[in-house]
Amino acid sequence: MLKKYNWAILGCGWIAEIFASDLRTLDNAVLYAAASRNIDKAKRFAKDFGFQKAFGSYEEMLQDENVDIVYIASPHSFHYKHTIMSLKYKKAVMCEKAFAINSKEVKKMIKTSKQEHTFLMEAFWTRLVPTFQRVLSIIESKELGDLKMVQSDFMFHAPFDERSRLYDLNLGGGALLDIGIYPVFTALQTLGNPENIVANVIKSPTGSDQHIDIIFEYNEDRRAYLRAGFMNDAPNFSIFHFEKGTVQISREMNCPILIKTEEGIQELKEDDGAGFGYYFEASHVMECLDKGYIESPILTNQFSLNLIQTLDEIREKINVVYPNHD
Structure with missing residues (x-):
């Protein structure tokens, strides 16, 4: 039996909607939490896509011990801040591209992943289709x-x-x-x-x-x-x-x-499936966690740094x- 993972969405914009619609097709993905700086937006998102909880604070969501994986879908300029925060709460992270604004930020994200011994991957769905x-x-x-x-x-x-x-x-x-x-x-x-x-x-x-x-x-x-x-x-x-x-x-x-x-x-x-193709990356993240990896062997952090x-x-x-x- 596949191990199930509780997914959380950080940022409830249109890219998160596409990802969530694909995520709910995976049997081992539990749609657990969604967070927005606007609690009403988070509640609408959670209701529309079937998430169990809605939060009006990113940090409050990350403090929930039941969250296993965080999908970061905030604007590029916030990827660094939100990734570091999630990793420090020991949450596995799949962060939308661009991984961050520049290589200085990406280096710190990778370093934090290693220090916290917590999974980190850039969400490049096209590599896995x-x-x-x-x-x-x-x-x-x-x-x-x-x-x-x-x-x-x-x-x-x-x-x-x-x-x-x-x-x-x-x-x-x-x-x-x-x-x-x-x-x-x-x-x-x-x-x-x-x-x-x-x-x-x-x-x-x-x-x-x-x-x-x-x-x-x-x-x-x-x-x-x-x-x-x-x-x-x-x-x-x-x-x-x-x-x-x-x-x-x-x-x-x-x-x-x-x-x-x-x-x-x-x-x-x-x-390539019936959805948008995002379920391939979500499934891959859970496969990596099943094996105890802290980074993907396919979408490596070194490749993201090169990019x-x-x-x-x-x-x-x-x-x-x-x-x-x-």
């Missing part, structure tokens, strides 16, 4: 030869609003940390850390990055071309160029993998600074 795992297996098998180039986009239209989280630098706003992190993640997972980074930006009136174009340069003429922004909509594909063909995946769930070679186009289908250091370097090149963090 079957479609992306199939891409990684194609790369590893070299059935199409060596991977030479990656193209990855994530764009949607979001009209400028200085009050929006997407544009507010005080909340870690900007395309890079919000959605550009996905293309950067894709390149790091498939090509590794680049030798050189080139970045160009279009800034919003608040000084946040509204659109960004990034090139990762590697030895042996390998490249990654990455784009993210709020200025326009886009198909949002990732295309992997090999010596003997290309592989294309969509950012949408349950879309076919398109493999193009000299022999034609082949469609592969992986079962945020890469994002730091990109931000330095485009001169985006977050007040009270950098």
Whole structure:
């Protein structure tokens, strides 16, 4: 019989709603507590998704001895504070991406996890969905030869609003940390850390990055071309160029993998499930806890540190600074 874990949600925004809708499909996940700074919002969230308790204080929720795992879904600028607080209460933590605002904060989060001997993982659901795992297996098998180039986009239209989280630098706003992190993640997972980074930006009136174009340069003429922004909509594909063909995946769930070679186009289908894909990361966290791990062997804390250091370097090149963090 699977051991059951009591889950708590810290921050009851839209991303927490998506996660909670997937979490309730897992037999070993108990929807135990939800917390918001607004108790009425927490109560509505708990009622809508079937959580047993609602709290109007994050710390009050963390003081509940029955909480096993905390999913941190607050804005980027609060991830560091909320992760440290949760770990000090000995709660296993899965924190939404971006893990924190910068590498200085991530290093302290990892250090605290080790000091408290308590689990910590960045919530990067895309790494664990079957479609992306199939891409990684194609790369590893070299059935199409060596991977030479990656193209990855994530764009949607979001009209400028200085009050929006997407544009507010005080909340870690900007395309890079919000959605550009996905293309950067894709390149790091498939090509590794680049030798050189080139970045160009279009800034919003608040000084946040509204659109960004990034090139990762590697030895042996390998490249990654990455784009993210709020200025326009886009198909949002990732295309992997090999010596003997290309592989294309969509950012949408349950879309076919398109493999193009000299022999034609082949469609592969992986079962990414009926939800949003977040149950894969939740299930993985509980598997890690079953084994007594304090970090994931798949989404390691070292990878998360490499990722945020890469994002730091990109931000330095485009001169985006977050007040009270950098």
